[in-house]
Amino acid sequence: MTGPDVLDAVEAAGLVIDGHLDLAYNAGVGRDLTLALDELRSREGPDARDIATVTFGALRAGRVALTLGTLFAMPRTDTSPDGYTDADGAYAQALAQLDRYRRWQDAGHIRLLTPGAQVAAHLRTYAADPDGTPLGVVLLMEGADPIRTPDDLPWWVEQGVRIVGPAWRGTRYAGGTGVPGGLTPLGGELLDAMREQRVTLDASHLAEQAFWEAVERQPDVIASHVGARARVPTDRHLTDDMLRAIGERGGMVGLVLYNGFLQPGWRRGDPPSTRATLAAMLAHLGDVAGWAHVGLGSDLDGGFGMREFPEGLDSAADLGRVADLAPAEHRAGVRAGNWGRWLTRDRA
Structure with missing residues (x-):
C-alpha cells in the first residue's frame, strides 16, 4: 500500500493521531493506564486535583491509532521535590519510562514505532482492525536533560527516540518556558548532533531566542503541543513568525488542549473554555502555519485533567471531535492525516 493509500484508509476508518501524551510519566506517578477510565477515576476519587482523561481503553474508544509518547524527566521544583537535580538523575527517570513503554509493548498494550515504514504499516493494520491493534507510540523526549552529553544521542536513537525537545523550563541545553535565553554551548552541540542523526527538533517550550537559534x-x-501567542500571550506559546517558520519547513504544529492555553486569563475553577474559543485557536494555527501542518497535540493528563479540558470534551475518547471545529475540507487532516503524512514521509 502506498503512502496516500494509507492515509485514505486512515481517513475512511476515522482514526486519530495525537502529537503529545505523557503516558509513561503518568504511569510512573501512580496511574494505571490499563484500567478502564471509570475505574481509574473511581480509584483516584472525585476530589483528585486532575481527574484522569487518558487510559488505553479511552484512547481505543476514540480510535486514537498512534501518539507521540514522551520520555519526560521532571526536574526538582517546589511542587516536585523528588525531581532530578543533575543529568544522571534525568537519565535515570527517562530510562525507567523507556522500560515502562517496553513492558507495555510486551503486554500487548502498545506498539513502539519509528517514523517511516513502521508507522505506515501500523496505520494500515489499525485501519483494518482498530479493535485488535494496539496503540502505536513514537517516542519523543520532552526536555533533553536525560541526554547526559550530545555523545549520548546515538544511543537514544538506537532505543527509538527520533524527536527531541531541548527545553521544558530551562535546561542545560536551552532557554525554555519562563526562562528566557538561547542555546547554551552544549545545546548548540546537541542540535548539530540531532541534524547529523536525523532527529527532529520539537520546539515546544523553547524560549524565543533558543527557537530561532535551534531551527538554524x-x-x-515540529511543535508537538502548543498554541498561538497572538491569542494567549504566554511564552509557552509560539509567535506567528515561529508558527509560520515551522510550516515553511514542512513541520507540524499540535494543538494543546489545556483551557489556560486556550483562553486568556483562565484560572483553575473557572468554567471550561468554550467550543468557540477552541475553534478560534485551531483556526489561528491553521491560518498562520498552514492547515496542512496542524494536528492534535493534546497533552492530556500533562498536569491537567477533565476539569481543565474544553467544553463538551470528557476524555481521550473525544479527541477526534476537536477536528470537527476545523473547516470541513481540513478536518481529516487535523484528525490524523497531517500527522500521518509527516510521520510516514521519506526520511532517506
Missing part, C-alpha cells in the same frame, strides 16, 4: 541548526522541526 536543525530545520527539521
Whole structure:
C-alpha cells in the first residue's frame, strides 16, 4: 500500500493521531493506564486535583491509532521535590519510562514505532482492525536533560527516540518556558548532533531566542503541543513568525488542549473554555502555519485533567471531535492525516 493509500484508509476508518501524551510519566506517578477510565477515576476519587482523561481503553474508544509518547524527566521544583537535580538523575527517570513503554509493548498494550515504514504499516493494520491493534507510540523526549552529553544521542536513537525537545523550563541545553535565553554551548552541540542523526527538533517550550537559534541548526522541526501567542500571550506559546517558520519547513504544529492555553486569563475553577474559543485557536494555527501542518497535540493528563479540558470534551475518547471545529475540507487532516503524512514521509 502506498503512502496516500494509507492515509485514505486512515481517513475512511476515522482514526486519530495525537502529537503529545505523557503516558509513561503518568504511569510512573501512580496511574494505571490499563484500567478502564471509570475505574481509574473511581480509584483516584472525585476530589483528585486532575481527574484522569487518558487510559488505553479511552484512547481505543476514540480510535486514537498512534501518539507521540514522551520520555519526560521532571526536574526538582517546589511542587516536585523528588525531581532530578543533575543529568544522571534525568537519565535515570527517562530510562525507567523507556522500560515502562517496553513492558507495555510486551503486554500487548502498545506498539513502539519509528517514523517511516513502521508507522505506515501500523496505520494500515489499525485501519483494518482498530479493535485488535494496539496503540502505536513514537517516542519523543520532552526536555533533553536525560541526554547526559550530545555523545549520548546515538544511543537514544538506537532505543527509538527520533524527536527531541531541548527545553521544558530551562535546561542545560536551552532557554525554555519562563526562562528566557538561547542555546547554551552544549545545546548548540546537541542540535548539530540531532541534524547529523536525523532527529527532529520539537520546539515546544523553547524560549524565543533558543527557537530561532535551534531551527538554524536543525530545520527539521515540529511543535508537538502548543498554541498561538497572538491569542494567549504566554511564552509557552509560539509567535506567528515561529508558527509560520515551522510550516515553511514542512513541520507540524499540535494543538494543546489545556483551557489556560486556550483562553486568556483562565484560572483553575473557572468554567471550561468554550467550543468557540477552541475553534478560534485551531483556526489561528491553521491560518498562520498552514492547515496542512496542524494536528492534535493534546497533552492530556500533562498536569491537567477533565476539569481543565474544553467544553463538551470528557476524555481521550473525544479527541477526534476537536477536528470537527476545523473547516470541513481540513478536518481529516487535523484528525490524523497531517500527522500521518509527516510521520510516514521519506526520511532517506
